[in-house]
Amino acid sequence: MAMRTSPESPMPVGRVSRLIGEWIDRLGAVWVEGQITQLSRRPGAGVVFLTLRDPAQDISLTVTCFRAVFDKVADVVTEGARVVVLGKPEWYAPRGQLSLRAAEIRAVGVGELLARLERLKRELAAEGLFAPERKRRLPFLPGRIGLVTGRASAAERDVLENARLRWPAVRFAVRNVAVQGVHAVPQVIDAVRELDADPSVEVIVIARGGGSVEDLLPFSDEALVRAVAACATPVVSAIGHEPDSPLLDLVADLRASTPTDAAKRVVPEVGEEVARVEQLRERARWCARALVEREERGLRATVDRPVLAEPHRLVEEHEERLVMAVDRGRRVLGHLLDRADAELSHTAARVVALSPAATLRRGYAVLRRPDGSVLRSAAEAGAGEELRARLADGEVGVVVTEPSGGGAVAEGAPAGTRVPDAPGREEESPVGGGS
Incomplete structure (x- = not known):
């Protein structure tokens, strides 16, 4: 129970210690595990003192037991051993010290430790x-x-x-x-x-x-x-x-x-590392040599190619092909021009051959009325009708003197002129200068 105290009526230390002891006396026996750090067995003494410590924490507890209790495990328990103790807590009021009165001590076995x-x-x-x-x-x-x-x-x-x-x-x-x-x-x-x-x-x-x-x-x-x-x-x-x-x-x-x-x-190990470094160096040298040799072989193969052995040969070959192409182009162009010229000459000759002027130069004439209409038949010409005769080098006026079914005679027409006797048709007939 909580004690009633105050600054005016404090509780003495001794009474506090006795109250703690009374409370601890009401506790029952407990099993405690720890490690023995100190062991005191005085010759002739009936009590053995132990110091039990928690290995995981810096906490110690004093343990007392009768010699008869300790003698049961004296052969297997020494300082540093782990033990399990059945004891009752005790409080020594004059010193304010907690201890444990051991009724049984058991050494922790290897099997239990392993478990x-x-x-x-x-x-x-x-x-x-x-x-x-x-x-x-x-x-x-x-x-x-x-x-x-x-x-x-x-x-x-x-x-x-x-x-x-x-x-x-x-x-x-x-x-x-x-x-x-x-x-x-x-x-x-x-x-x-x-x-x-x-x-x-x-x-x-x-x-x-x-x-x-x-x-x-x-x-x-x-x-x-x-x-x-x-x-x-x-x-x-x-x-x-x-x-x-x-x-x-x-x-x-x-x-x-x-x-x-x-x-x-x-x-x-320094020797192993030195050997490993030397191996790596040798491998690096081998790789470098292999790379250089491979590149040298590739370079030699490239240099030995004809294009590099005779560098002008490639240009000359291209030059020859270019000259041949130019010559071929010129020949083809010449053939095309010759053919076109021949076709043009033939066409011009045909045009000239079919030209009315060429016909007029051969001695023919074209008779026209004053209104410009062309006389195509002798039946169309009347006696005394004035006509215009178109010749190769000019025109002359003519007068029809004798119309006939066989063709009218135009007065004043040059010799060799044939008056057309039908429209659209010209006949080669000299035109006389008579009546």
């Missing part, structure tokens, strides 16, 4: 922390490598020595931490976060040598797995040996079977 790890593995996998698409590629030649490992450990030596043998200029940022025990998880998390915040570090390697399942438990801790998943820098897990597989291997961007393998996977 718990399997459940945690499924939960994290369901969240997508182990998905392959989250994996990032390591840089080809990192400028600086972050290394999280135990101080002066074989894992640290393997990584540093093998990396420098492969690439002597490699640089490391080493963070020595506890790799087992109650302080391993927070120290590893702090080191990983520190290296991840360093922009010069391009890849982080977490390395530890082999050990038992209990020794490798910190690298399956949920807090550490989530811290690695949140890193922006690629992380390489090199924990234990090939058969060992903590959860850190699943969340890391690359799993190395051993610390030595991590050094080989992170740093390229």
Whole structure:
């Protein structure tokens, strides 16, 4: 129940502590899991003191138990072991300290640990922390490598020595931490976060040598797995040996079977790279030579062509064809002109042959009345009728003196003139100058 207090009537600290103790005394026994960080067994003492710590958080709890209770598990429980304790919370009022009076202690077995790890593995996998698409590629030649490992450990030596043998200029940022025990998880998390915040570090390697399942438990801790998943820098897990597989291997961007393998996977071997560069150079030279040779062959084939061997030959051939075409055009044009000239001459000759003037030049004449009508028949002419005779070089006047059915005689007409005796018909008959 809430206590009635005020600035004028405050509650003493001792009473508050006693009230807390009374409330805790009403609690029943609970099962608590944790890791033993301190173990105190004084010879002859009937009480054993333990410090139980939560591996995932920085919280500790003092546990007391009778020696008879602890002796049942004394052979399997040591500092660093994970245990499950059945105890009743107690409050020591004079000091204001909470403790746990243990009635039973059980060591967490390997089988139970593996079952718990399997459940945690499924939960994290369901969240997508182990998905392959989250994996990032390591840089080809990192400028600086972050290394999280135990101080002066074989894992640290393997990584540093093998990396420098492969690439002597490699640089490391080493963070020595506890790799087992109650302080391993927070120290590893702090080191990983520190290296991840360093922009010069391009890849982080977490390395530890082999050990038992209990020794490798910190690298399956949920807090550490989530811290690695949140890193922006690629992380390489090199924990234990090939058969060992903590959860850190699943969340890391690359799993190395051993610390030595991590050094080989992170740093390229200088000799191999030099050989690869030389191979690429030789391939580039071969490609360049092949390209030049191919172009030279094409150039030689082009130069050997007749058009380039005798460059004037093409012009001469075109000149010959042009001259032949011009000559052919002239011949064709000449033939056409000759034919047209012949046709024109024939037409002109026909026109001249059919011309009345040509007929008049042969000695014929055309008789017309004064009104211009042409006399076409001798019967049309009357005696004494005056007519006009059209000759080749002019006209003369004539007078009809003797009309007859055989043709009238026109007086004054030149000799050889024939008076037409029918319309539309001219007969060749001389015209006399008599009556």
